[in-house]
Amino acid sequence: MLHHNIFRATAMALLLTSATVGIARAEDKPKIGGTLRLAAASAAGTIDPHISYETGFYWPIFYVLNDGLVTFRKAAGQPSNDIVPDLASEMPKISSDGKTYTFKLRKGVKFSNGQEVTLRDVVATFERLFKVGNPNSNLWYNVIKGGDKCVESPATCSLAEGVVANEADGTVTFNLTQPDAEFLYKLAVPFGSILPADTQASDLGTTPSAATGPYMITSYDPQRGMELKRNPEFKVWNEDAQPDGYVDEIKYSFGVQPADAVTAIQNDQLDWMWDSPPADRLKEISTKSAGQIHINPSFATYAAEMNTNIAPFNNKDVRQALNFAVNRRAAINIFGGPRLAEANCQILPVDFPGHKGYCPYSKNPGEKWAGPDMEKARALMERSGQTGQKVTVTVGDAGFDSRIGTYLVSVLNDLGLHATLKVISSNIQWTYAQNSKNNVQITVNTLWQDYPAPSTFLPVLFSCGAFHPGSDASPNISGYCNKSIDAKMEQAMKAALTDPAASIEKWSAIDHEITDDAPWVSLYSPNLLYFVSKRLKNFTYSHQARMIFSKVWLD
Amino acid sequence: MSTPLLRATDVSKSFPIGGYFQKGGRRKVRILNDVSLDVYEGETLGLVGESGSGKSTLGRTLLRLYDADSGKIEFDNLDISAKNRRELRPLRSKMQMIFQDPYSSLNPRRRIGDLIADPIRIHGQASERDIQVRLRELMDMVGLSHSFLTRYPHEFSGGQRQRIGIARAIALKPKFIVADEAVSALDVSVQAQVINLLMDLQDELGLTYLFIAHDLSVVRQISTRTAVMYLGGIVEIGTTDDVMHKPAHPYTAALISSVPSHDSTVSKSPRIKLQGDLPSPLTPPSGCRFHTRCPFATAKCAAEVPLPRDVGSGRMVACHFPIN
Amino acid sequence: MSDNILEIRDLTVAFRTEQGPVEILQGVSFDVKAGEIVSVVGESGSGKSVTSLAIMRLITDPNAMISGTIRYKGRNLPGLSAREMRKLRGREIAMIFQDPMTALTPVHTIGWQIAEQLRIHFGVGAKAARTRSVELLGKMGIPDPERAYGCFPHQLSGGMRQRAMIAMAISCDPAILIADEPTTALDVTVQAQILDLLQDLRREYGSSIILITHDMGVVSTIADRVLVMYSGRIIENGAKSDLLDKPQHPYTLGLMRSIPPMTGERPHRLPSISGSPPLPGNRPEGCSFRPRCEFSFSKCNAAPPLFRCNEQFAACFLAENGSHQWQRNSAQERTGE
C-alpha cells in the first residue's frame, strides 16, 4: 500500500543512500535538553496512530511516541528497513505454515499514564484497529482470524481467535487465515502501536493517546501546533527499537509557510521544517547555509497518471508518445534541479526493493533516461490519430503540481493535442482524481511507500481490484486493468513467502511490463531535502521514520 | 353658480414614516384631514396657508398624483378617486400642474421642444408637423423664442423655466391647472410677469386654476375665491375680497395682519399676534386644531371640532367663534 | 468725523473665472449710522449678500478679488490682520443668516454654540457662558430657554432657530448686526415675530442693523434707510419713507409696482418689468438696467453715477436734475390704460 501525500510536494533528490550533506563533526558531543522547534505549513488531521495515514508527516512523530510489538530499526540508511523487536522482547516465533506468530511481551514497560503495558492492551489494540475503521483494516489486518467479520461489523469486533493472549507465559499469538509475507511490516508501522485497552473506541481526533516512547504529546491544536514533552515513564529497553531522546521538548508550529520557515531557520528561530524549502530559496541556502542541508532519498515516485479508459489516453500510442516527449530533466528543474531528484521512467522508485533501471522512453532506451525523443513521440501521435483531441490536465494547487501541470500542458500542446490546465484545491485533488465520474484525463501525484516492499506500489495502483468506478476511493487512478498482470502479481505475492529473492525478480518484471503499457508518465524519484538549524546536530535519516526526532540534539 | 368642475369631498391623506423594516414601523402622519372643496369652471381658487399646512399635498391629491386614503374626488362630473394610473391617463390632458421649483420639475436631459411635445405625442393629438406648429404657438403664448426649443433646461433662468413649465402644462389644452407655488421661487420683477401670463392664459384659454401659494398678496391678485388651510384642514373659504378684507377665521385674520405691506401710505390694521409655532401633524391638537395658537380660544375649542359652516354668500368658516 | 459707524467706499468684488474676471459688486459705497437699520434690497444675484460677506471678510474663495475700503469706526477692515479681524467678527460685527437650519452646526446644541461665542470673545467660564446664553435665549422670546439651551438645531422650529441664531449674534453686544435675509425661510406669522424682535433689539441695544432682503414688505416694516441694489450696484439710496413714496430710479418704481397690493383695488394687470436681471458676466454696456427700462434713452449707454435728489440718491440720468417728473407721467399713462 502506499500513501499519497497531498499536503506537500517535497523537493527531493537522491544522492547517495542516506548521505548527509551537512557533515556532522566528530567532535560534536551529545547534549541533552533544550526545545526542538519544528514547523509545517499546516497540520494533518487526527493524531490517532490507528487512523492517521500521514506516513511522511505524522508517522515519524508516532515513532517516538508509541511502540508496536516490532518496529523498524532506528538507524540511518539501509538498516532502517530492518525489523527489530520492540514491545516484544524478541522476534516472534513463526509457525512453519506461516499462519501463527507468537510474541513474548516485554515486562515492565509503562504507558505515560503510569499503567503497565499488558497483553490485554495488545489484544485491545488490534480490535481497536477495526473499531475505529483503520484505513487498512480491510486490506492488511483482515488476514487475522476474525478480521473479516470485524470489517463487516466493527462495533462488535472481537479477535478472540485471531489474537490470543496467554497470561501464563506472557505471550500473544496471532492466528492468520493465510500466510502473509509482509505481516511484520504491518505490525511495525504506527498502525501497530500498542495503546491502552481503555482507549476510546473512536477517533481520538485531537486528543493525544497514552505514549510508550520517550515523548508524549501534551497539546495539539491543528490550527497552531503540537507540543511534545518527555514521557516520565520511559526507560530504554532496546536502543535499536526505541532510543531515548536528547531534547526535552519538541514544539511543532503549524501554519508556517515554507518560505517563512526557511527564513526562520536561517535566523535561528526554527530548527527544522517539514515542508521542503521553496525552489526559489534553494540557491540561497545552498550557498549560504550548505552545512544545514541534508539530502536523502525517499521511496516515492512522482508521476502523471493517465486515465486509460477515456480518450485520448485510452490509446497506448498517445500514452507512450507523451512518455517519449516529456523532458524529465525539465520537470526536475521545476523541482529544484538535478540534485534533488533522479529521472525515472518506471513505477517503482529508484533504489526501492525490486527497482531495476529500465527506461524505454528515452533518446537511447536503456537503464536510465537520457533525454526526450520528440521524433518518436510525434510519430506515435501520428499513428494514434488522436491529434487535436482535447485534454484537461487536472492538478492540485499546492507545491509543484501546478507547475508540472503547466509544463505537461505545454508538452501536450507540442504533441498536437489541445490541452488546458485545471487547478483544483490540493485537498480534494486526490479523491477527485480517483472518482471516475469526474472524468479526469491526466493528473499528477507523488506516490509514497508504506513499507519497503514492491507490493505497496504495484497491486494497489494497477490491479483490477483497486479500480472502483464512481468511487472517491479508487487508488488505481489510471483505471488500469490487465488480468494477466493481476495473475502475475498474485504469484509474486505468494513467492514472497517462500522465496523472497524470486519474488523481487517477479515484481521487477511486472514493473517493467506495466511501464511498457504506459498508464503513467513517471517523471522522477524525488529526494528529501531537509533544511535544519545550525544548532541541530546528529541528523539521522531512516527510510521509515525519516529524521529520527529522538536522535537529534541541540548545540 | 354652475356645477363645480372639480369637487372634493372629505378627502384625507396620510403618509407613512419609515419603511416596513425600519424602526417604528409604519407610523402615519395625517397631512389632509377630511378636506372638502369645490372648484368652479373658469375661476381661480387661491389656496393659502403656512408651510406644513398641507396645501401642496391637497393639490397633488386632487390631481390623483397621490392616492387619497378616503374621500371622493369628482372631476368634470366623473368620479376619479377610484381610477388607477392607466385609467387616469386619458383624463390627464384635462388637468395639469405647474410646479413650484422650475429647476427640478424639468428633466434636465431633455430638450425643451421634447419636454413640451411629449405630452402631445403621448396623447396622440397631432401629427408631427402639427406638433411643430403647436410648439411654436405655445412658445409664443408663454413669450419665449422659438429658438429655445432645441435647448436644454439648464440654459434658462428661473422665470424662463417657469414659462416652459407653463407651456408644457397648457400643451394639452387642459381645463384645470393646479399651480403649486408657481411663482414663489421667482424674483419679484419676474413673478409679476408670470402672474400676468397666467392670468392672460386663463382669459385666452378659459382655464380654471387652483392657485396654491403662501404669499397672500399674490393670491389676492390672481384668485377669484380664496381658501385658507391650517394643519391639514380648510378653515375658511370665500371670495377673495371677503376673505382678505373681512376675514372670519382668527387664523385668516392673523395671517393677513402679519403680511408686511410695502406701501407705507396704507395704515395698517393692528396685528393679531399668534403664539408659538405650527403644531406637528404627528400629534395634532384636539378639537379645533388652531386652538393652541388662537387668541380667542375657549375650552370649547379644545374639545369640539368646529365644522365648516356657511356664513353667507358661499363663504364657509370652520370656527366656533368667527370674527364678524 | 461723522456719526457713521461703517463707511463703505467703492467696494468691488470680482471672481476670476475661465471667461475672465466677473465683477459681482461694482463700486458699492454706503454708510451706516449708529443705531440705524439700513436695509439692502435687491433681487437674487444683485450682490446684496456678497456685500455683507465682503464686509465681514467672509469671502474665502481664492479666486475672489476684493477692493475698496470698509471703515468700521475708522478702521479699514480689509487692512486688518486675520487675527484682528477675527476679534472683530462676532464681537463688533455679528451676522445672522437666511436659513438657521444650515447656518447652525448640526452636531452641537444651540446653547453650546452661543456659549462658544461668549467664551471665545469674553473668555468667560463655562458656567457663566451658560447662564448668559440661557438668559439671551429667554430674551429672544424662546419659551423654556433652559430646555432650548440643550436642543440641537433640528429640534427647534424655524422661528425658534432663527431666534437662537439672533441670540448668538447679539450675545457679544455687537455694534453692527448684519441680517442676511433673516426671514425668507419663515412663514409670514413667524416673520412678523422676528421683525418685531429685531426692532426691539435695536431699541434695547442700539446696534446698527444691516438688513438684507428681497422683500419690500420687510423693508417698509423696519428699515430706516433703504439701499436698492441692481446687478452689483447700488442704484438708489434714501430714507425709507422717501424712497418708498417717491422712488427715483425706474427699477425701484418697477419693483414696487410689481408687488401685488394687499389693499385697495386689484389691478387688472400687474405692472411688470420686462426681461430678467443680467448676470454678472453678461451686463449690458452703460446702465445695466437699460434693456429693461421703459424710459431708457441715449444717455443710458453710459453708466450713470449716483445723483442726489433731495435726500435721496439714484443712479439714473432721469434723476440728474433732481426731478421725478417722469414718474408722474408714466403713472398717468398707466392709469389711462
Place this chain on the structure above:
Amino acid sequence: MLLAVVRRAFDMVFVMFGISVIAFLIFFATPGSDPSARIAGRNATPEMLAQVRASFGFDRPLYVQYGRLMQRLFIARDLTSFVNRGQKVVPAVLQATPVTLSLVFGAAVIWLTAGIGLGIVATIFRGTVIDKGLMLLALCGVSMPVFWFGSVMNLITQSRFHDTWLFSWVPGLGYTSFFESPSLWFKTLVVPWFTLSVLFIGLYARVLRASLSENYQEDYVRTARAKGLSESRIMLRHALRTSLITLLSMFGLDFGALVGGGAILTEVVFNLPGIGRLTYQALQNLDLPFIMATVMYSTFFVVLANALVDVAHAWLDPRVRDAR
C-alpha cells in the same frame, strides 16, 4: 425602543440565516466536496465510505443536514472539523479571534491617526501642491493590491534589508501572543499593521478630505467664521466634528468586516493565524463545519457592525437620533 431592538435582532438573524444557507449550498454544489472520503481517511474502501456517509448523515436530505449542522454549531456547540477530526470548531474560531483583533486593532489605530491627519492637512492646504501630493499618495495606497504590497514588504524586511539596521529587528513571520511576549507581539505585527493600514489611510484621507471640503462650503462654517472663531477651532470643533460622523460610520463597517475576516489576504501573506486565514484554509480544505463557523462569525461581525454603526451614528448625530 424595545421594538426597535427586536426588529434589529430579527434583521441580523435573517441576514445570517440567508448567508448560512448560501454558504451551505455553495459547499454542496462543489464536486469532490463529499466529506466522507476525507473523514474515512485515505484509501478507504467504497464500503467504508458508505458507512461514514450514513453515520455522519450525508445521505440525508440537505435541509436535515443543514439543520443538524446549525444545531451542532449554535446549540450543542460541539461541531467538529471534517478535516482535522476531533477539532472543535467553536474554540478554534475563538482562538483565532485575538490574532485578528490584534492585527485589526493596531492597523485601525494607524489608519485612523494617519488618515485623519492627512485628510486635515490636505484640507488645510487645499488647492496647493501639498494637498495634491498627499492625495496622490492616498490614491496610491488605495490602488495597491494588499497582497502584493505585503509580499514586497516581506521581501524588503525579511530578505533584502533584513541584515541592515533598518529591519534587523523584524522577527520571522507568524504570530506571538501578547501575553507570551508583548514586545515580540508588537514587533511581529508592525509590518502587517502598516501593510493593512496603507489602503485605509488612503481611503480615509480621501473621504475625509472630500467631506471636510464639503463642510467648508456649508453655511454653518460661515457662521462659525462670522462668530470670530479661529480657523483651527472651526476645523476641529465644527467641520471635523461633523465629518467624523461619516468617517466613524465607515470605520465601524470596515472594522467589523476586518474583524470578521476581511483581512484574509493580509493574514495569508503575513502568516497570521487569524480568522481570515482560518476561513481561507477551511475553504481550501472544503471543511464545511469550519466554513460555516467562520462565515457565520464574519457575518455576525458585519451585521453587528452595521447595527452598532447605526446606534453610534444616532448617538453622534443628533439629527439621526431624532429621526427614529
Place this chain on the structure above:
Amino acid sequence: MTIVSNTSAAPAGKDKRNKPKGPWRTALSRLLRDKLAVASFLFLASIILSTASATYYADHISQTDPFQSNLDGHIEISGEPAEIMAADSEGLGLGVTPIGPTWTGQYLLGADAQGRDVAARLLYGGQNSLIVAFSSTALCLLLAGVVGTVSGFLGGIVDTILSRLLDIIWAFPIYLLAISLSIVLISKGLQIGPFHIPSNSLLLPITIIGVVYVPYVARPIRGQVLTLAKSDFVLASVCLGMPTARILVRDILPNVVTTLIVFAPIMMSLSILTESSLSFLSIGVQPPAASWGTIIQDGQGLLYTRPLVAIAPGLAIIITVLCLNFLGDGVKEAFDPKAKLRVGKD
C-alpha cells in the same frame, strides 16, 4: 463661496457661438477640461494598446511563446549563449534560476519559473486583467442597474425581496463570497441553463466579480431611483399622462446611466484588484492563461531570486488602478459632483 457658479447657468441666446449642449456633452466637455483625467485616460489607452500588441511583441520582439514552458532553451546575449533556466553551480548546486532581466528584446524582464518571457506574459496578462475588469464591470453595472431600478421603481414586494437579497449578499464579506464561489466554480464550471462555462474560462472570474459587487452599486441606484420616482419631473410626467415605461426610459434611466458611468471607472479599478487577489489565490484566471494576478502568484515563488517577476505585474496593477481612480474622480466631477462613492475595500 460658490457665487461664481451662477455664471455657468448662463441663459440662452446670449452666447451665440455655443450650440446648445446636452447634459452628456456638457459633462464630456467638463471631463475634457480635467487635465488629470484626460492624462489618465490617455495613459490607460496606451496601456490597453500595448497589451493589445502582446501578440506582436511575442512574435517579433521576444520571439517566444509566452504560454509554452521553455525549461531547456537558450538565447544569445551579446553573442554568448545563455541558458534560460540555469542550474546553480555554487554551494551545493541546488535550485534552478530563471534568466534575469536581459535588457534586450528577448527576456527583457527575465523568465519565470517555466522559462517563459515575463515581459510578453505581462502584456498578455494585462489583456486578460483588463478584459476581466472591463467585462465584470459591465456585468456588474448591468445587473446592478436592472436590480436597483426595478427594486426602486416597482417598490412593494419586489423591492422588499430584492433589497433583502442585496442585504444578504452585502453582509457576506466580499472576499469570502468571491473565494467561495471561485473554489466551487473553478472545480466544476458553471451551468446556466443550456450554457456551460468551463472552469478555465475567463467568463468565470468575470461572472464572480461581476456578481459580488452588485449590491455595492445596486443599493445606491435603488436609493437614487426611489428619490427620482418622487422627483418633481417624474411627477410632472405622471401628471402629463406619460406611460410608466416611458417615464422609466426617459426620466429615470438617463439618471441611472449617469450614476453607472460615474461608478464605471471605480468598479473597474475594484475589479482589477479583486481579480488579482483571486488569481493570487489561484482561483481567478486559470493557467495557462495569465493575468497580472497570476503572474504575481507565479513570481511569488521567485520573490527572492527574481523579484521583478512579482514586482512588475504589481506595478502594472498600481499604475492602471491609479489611472482608473484619477479618471473616476474626473468622471465623477464631470457627471455628478454630488455623488458619494466609496472606493476600495480590502
